[in-house]
């Protein structure tokens with residue numbers, strides 16, 4: 001595994017660092033102070049488009065299956081992790097608010113037909129305005145247990161009729177489309193799952209409510225309903241053949257295997273920010289003469305580096321088309337805990353200064369907990385890894 005960062009990626013990281021200091025952190029602090037997501041028409045999002053952000057990772061063409069040049073596919077998710085870590089260092093809530101197809105992109109890339117990629121990701125290649133995509137799996141009654149989703153999909157001629165309620169979907173109310181998971185028959189469990197692209201303005205898609213959150217306030221986490229929402233057959237991701245091969249749930253899981261290391265590395269970014277703040281406070285307040293404090297700070301640095309390597313390994317495997325279920329879960333089980341430890345240590349060192357609620361550490365402390373919850377909780381990752389260890393089938 002190559003641990004070096006190529007010069008192009010390093011340039012992009014440096015760019016994010018500059019943007020982080022001048023824009024990302026201030027925008028995040030503003031959203032936190034106001035207690036609401038950054039509005040979709042905020043000039044910050046136009047600026048991001050101008051500098052080439054807010055785009056799809058999809059390159060706009062499919063490699064021909066029988067192409068002579070088709071070799072093992074080497075993706076770029078490891079490089080993406082480096083950039084995501086830096087964004088989250090400055091503000092993870094703002095990083096998720098960035099325009100782009102978001103978590104809706106991995107299922108479209110891994111399961112979508114060429115036509116669906118062109119229709120839904122194409123507009124994100126050179127976007128004419130800030131555009132968002134969204135991903136909605138979670139429901140009021142189905143979080144960790146995704147098999148329990150109750151939103152229904154019923155075939156009606158060439159269309160599908162969706163009914164149900166979704167919650168906590170990032171950027172849903174501002175999205176051009178939302179990848180919605182529904183079931184054709186709850187008794188089939190995961191085999192009954194289908195993923196649809198539901199486009200903005202589709203009659204029956206509505207009741208958007210931005211949820212209250214303890215942290216990460218810069219992006220919206222939104223609930224919505226589907227009431228007899230008619231979706232064309234062409235919006236069933238992968239088409240019916242895909243599900244005939246019982247590939248629907250596998251598609252969802254492949255998508256999670258891609259996004260878990262991404263969420264985990266974002267926790268590393270938050271943890272690094274917390275460590276830097278804690279170190280700066282300890283230095284300013286002459287606490288670094290105490291060996292116990294130095295040791296606790298250094299332990300965080302060490303553990304953050306371990307967490308980063310786990311994330312990189314999971315992404316590297318994905319980039320080389322190799323299974324990464326265990327590594328993706330491992331990164332997600334470890335990194336948020338380390339980041340939480342970093343923010344907790346910061347709060348302890350700051351004492352009453354942290355308790356006042358106007359120090360960055362306190363915000364990071366509120367931001368970081370969600371990283372253990374989203375994309376499968378830490379507990380669920382531990383269950384996945386333990387089942388794998390003793391060679392039980394995936395639950």
Ligand SMILES: Cc1cc2nc3c(=O)[nH]c(=O)nc-3n(C[C@H](O)[C@H](O)[C@H](O)COP(=O)(O)OP(=O)(O)OC[C@H]3O[C@@H](n4cnc5c(N)ncnc54)[C@H](O)[C@@H]3O)c2cc1C
Nearest residue numbers: 135136137138143144168169170370373374375377379380
């Ligand atoms: C900030 C934020 C953003 C989010 N963004 C999105 C999004 O964009 N799209 C989306 O679809 N969802 C999103 N979610 C939802 C998120 O994926 C769910 O919150 C998560 O899957 C956990 O589900 P739950 O909250 O219903 O908790 P539950 O599943 O009810 O779990 C509650 C507790 O029980 C534990 N638990 C559950 N099952 C088991 C078990 N079998 N054994 C032992 N312990 C168990 C869990 O680890 C957890 O500690 C977001 C959530 C948050 C907080």
